[in-house]
Amino acid sequence: MGKGGEQGGDSGEPAAQIRFYTWEEIQKHNLRTDKWLVIERKVYNVTKWASRHPGGQRVISHCAGEDATSQLVEDFRTLRKTAEDMNLFRASPLFFSLYLGHIIAMEVLAWLMVSYFGTGWIATLILACILTTSQAQAGWLQHDFGHLSVFKKSSWNHIVHKFVIGHLKGASANWWNHRHFQHHAKPNIFKKDPDVNMLHIFVLGDTQPVEYGKKKLKYLPYNHQHEYFFLIFPPLLIPVYFQIQIISTMIRRRFWADLAWAISYYLRYFITYIPFYGVLGSLCLLTFVRFLESHWFVWVTQMNHIPMEIDSEKHRDWLSSQMAATCNIEQSFFNDWFTGHLNFQIEHHLFPTMPRHNFWKVKPLVKSLCAKYGVQYEEKPLGKAFVDIVGSLKKSGDLWLDAYLHK
Numbered sequence: 001m002g003k004g005g006e007q008g009g010d011s012g013e014p015a016a017q018i019r020f021y022t023w024e025e026i027q028k029h030n031l032r033t034d035k036w037l038v039i040e041r042k043v044y045n046v047t048k049w050a051s052r053h054p055g056g057q058r059v060i061s062h063c064a065g066e067d068a069t070s071q072l073v074e075d076f077r078t079l080r081k082t083a084e085d086m087n088l089f090r091a092s093p094l095f096f097s098l099y100l101g102h103i104i105a106m107e108v109l110a111w112l113m114v115s116y117f118g119t120g121w122i123a124t125l126i127l128a129c130i131l132t133t134s135q136a137q138a139g140w141l142q143h144d145f146g147h148l149s150v151f152k153k154s155s156w157n158h159i160v161h162k163f164v165i166g167h168l169k170g171a172s173a174n175w176w177n178h179r180h181f182q183h184h185a186k187p188n189i190f191k192k193d194p195d196v197n198m199l200h201i202f203v204l205g206d207t208q209p210v211e212y213g214k215k216k217l218k219y220l221p222y223n224h225q226h227e228y229f230f231l232i233f234p235p236l237l238i239p240v241y242f243q244i245q246i247i248s249t250m251i252r253r254r255f256w257a258d259l260a261w262a263i264s265y266y267l268r269y270f271i272t273y274i275p276f277y278g279v280l281g282s283l284c285l286l287t288f289v290r291f292l293e294s295h296w297f298v299w300v301t302q303m304n305h306i307p308m309e310i311d312s313e314k315h316r317d318w319l320s321s322q323m324a325a326t327c328n329i330e331q332s333f334f335n336d337w338f339t340g341h342l343n344f345q346i347e348h349h350l351f352p353t354m355p356r357h358n359f360w361k362v363k364p365l366v367k368s369l370c371a372k373y374g375v376q377y378e379e380k381p382l383g384k385a386f387v388d389i390v391g392s393l394k395k396s397g398d399l400w401l402d403a404y405l406h407k
């Protein structure tokens with residue numbers, strides 16, 4: 001049984017009280033000139049709106065007289081079952097072995113570089129770029145193990161995850177899991193996704209800036225946030241904010257195993273480079289590498305989310321909530337490698353445990369399902385994705401300024 005008020009019925013006038021409808025009544029309204037739709041147990045008369053539906057009038061007509069939400073969820077479950085039957089959740093040992101191998105090869109190359117060419121400025125700059133690339137790629141690899149998408153047994157994924165994020169990067173698996181799983185459960189949802197908690201430094205989306213403006217909150221000049229973004233977010237996220245958060249979390253929550261893995265990274269690094277650069281020089285080199293990696297990380301991870309819908313909880317179904325918060329970047333060999341296959345952010349969010357080398361195979365199925373229900377499937381070039389981050393921040397800043405001055 002659905003409930004209606006101003007949503008249901010033939011009249012556009014608000015009803016004086018909530019009305020209830022049986023499914024038998026609702027299913028009668030499935031004609032070309034009379035379409036009712038149930039979403040989250042609320043009844044809507046979509047007859048006039050159907051022609052403006054993003055997916056076309058026929059798409060909405062297929063769901064007339066039905067619970068569109070339930071049907072979408074059911075079709076998504078069918079899609080997932082199809083992906084399982086296609087073995088798309090089975091990882092390729094060769095892919096991940098080669099991926100780990102190319103990271104280790106860069107670490108060895110960096111050591112050979114400084115061993116044979118010395119510590120001059122040019123050699124050190126090339127060395128820093130190699131180490132930055134190694135760190136960025138290790139970051140994408142730990143992401144795979146953190147999502148349990150490599151081994152069949154979760155325990156093996158957890159073990160190797162600690163090795164990659166701990167020994168290869170000096171970070172904490174438990175810290176990452178705590179942050180990242182919240183992000184996947186509720187992407188771009190304020191108070192639920194830690195990735196959109198900007199600590200009053202930035203305002204995001206369309207609603208938060210207006211709320212801040214109306215309350216006359218001005219922690220920073222948000223109408224210039226698209227400008228100071230370059231000075232704060234990319235250069236400081238990893239070397240400052242993440243480093244402080246990781247170390248304090250491991251100590252405060254007593255993640256001693258994670259701390260031991262992180263210490264093993266720093267021991268390996270300093271044993272390798274102190275003979276060439278000394279203690280202070282090695283520390284400066286590490287900080288510079290973190291600085292460069294932070295730029296790489298921020299631009300790649302934010303291009304799929306900041307330009308998308310960022311708002312409070314709306315209690316959508318899984319597919320709709322993920323699609324509203326994510327977008328894809330065009331595929332190419334470079335884009336796949338550079339982003340760790342996060343250019344397939346839509347598929348990754350819909351199937352978090354799917355090995356990334358299979359995203360391209362499930363992509364046509366996802367696009368087809370989205371087209372069927374008129375759900376936007378957004379894909380853009382890499383350069384435009386970067387530009388959209390800045391454009392989105394400017395838009396949000398302008399909304400804040402307007403609300404701050406006039407509301």
